[in-house]
Amino acid sequence: MDYSAFEHLLKMNNTTVYRVSKETGIAASTFTDWKNGRSCPKADKLKRIAAFFDVSLDELLGTQTPRREVAASQARRRLPIIGEIRAGSPIITNETLLGYESADVDDVEEYFYLKVCGDSMKDCGMVDGSLVLFHKQQYAENGDIVACLVGGDSATVKRFFKRDRRIILQPENEEYSPIELSPVDFETGEARILGVAQEVKIKL
Numbered sequence: 001m002d003y004s005a006f007e008h009l010l011k012m013n014n015t016t017v018y019r020v021s022k023e024t025g026i027a028a029s030t031f032t033d034w035k036n037g038r039s040c041p042k043a044d045k046l047k048r049i050a051a052f053f054d055v056s057l058d059e060l061l062g063t064q065t066p067r068r069e070v071a072a073s074q075a076r077r078r079l080p081i082i083g084e085i086r087a088g089s090p091i092i093t094n095e096t097l098l099g100y101e102s103a104d105v106d107d108v109e110e111y112f113y114l115k116v117c118g119d120s121m122k123d124c125g126m127v128d129g130s131l132v133l134f135h136k137q138q139y140a141e142n143g144d145i146v147a148c149l150v151g152g153d154s155a156t157v158k159r160f161f162k163r164d165r166r167i168i169l170q171p172e173n174e175e176y177s178p179i180e181l182s183p184v185d186f187e188t189g190e191a192r193i194l195g196v197a198q199e200v201k202i203k204l
Contacts, residue, residue, distance in 0.1 A: 003035045005061060009053050024048040079103050081113040081131060101201065103133055110136055112195065114147055114157065121145070121157055123172040130202045132157060134195030145197035150179060155194060167191070 010016065021028045026045050033039045041049065050060045081098040098115055105111050113131045124145070126132060132147075140146045140160040147155050148169055158169035158179060167186070169179040185191040 003037075005059075006031075006034070006049070009055065009060065013053060020049065020052055024052050079105070079108055079111050079113050079133070081115055083115050101131055103199075105133075111198070112136065113201075114155070114195075116157060120171040120173050120176045121159075123174075124159075125200050125202070126157065126172070127202060130200050132200050133198045135198055136195045138193050140193050140196050147194045147197070149192040149194055150181070151190065157197070160193070 010020070017028060017031045020026070021031065024045070026041065026048065030039075030041055030045065034041060040046075046057055046060060050057050053060065078100045079102070081101050082096050083098045101113050103111060103113075112134055114134060116126050116128060116130045116132055119128050122128075126145075132145075134147050142161050144160045145157065146160045146169075147157055148160070149155050150169070156169065156179065158171055161168040161170055165182060167181040167183065169181065171178065181191050186193075
């Protein structure tokens, strides 16, 4: 019976052995003996501890993943789909939020989906209506596909290139012209990289 599973529950619930002891009426020495491997709480005490955390005995003893952790893991993979980006960052509002999409990422705060409008990037697979997963960052390497704020209030998805004192946002469709910017545009906030594309999903 692994005491570390109990410690994990303490951490997940932001609580202490002292509080568990006080709320369950189980002597603190019982937990000390358990931690040091001298004994394990008897069945009735284990049931009280499990009830305190609202988990099963299997979860308490580490033979089953805690339900809350499973739920948190599933929730962690759901990212917002943004239909519009304004004011310098991927702001999610009722007007811009189109829904959610799953992604294999560790931190939802570091990623977002953008729904592509138009066909300026169709030659690299980003067709109208496709979902592009972006990692939030304000820098890019040559050749990266970026979500970039242009004109201070609207975003475009293009391939990024830096050439001398010019920044080129290159479309992947010969029918469209590149967008040419300067470092000054980024310094004044007229332009800003919001994220770098990681993958594309096409909804059929």
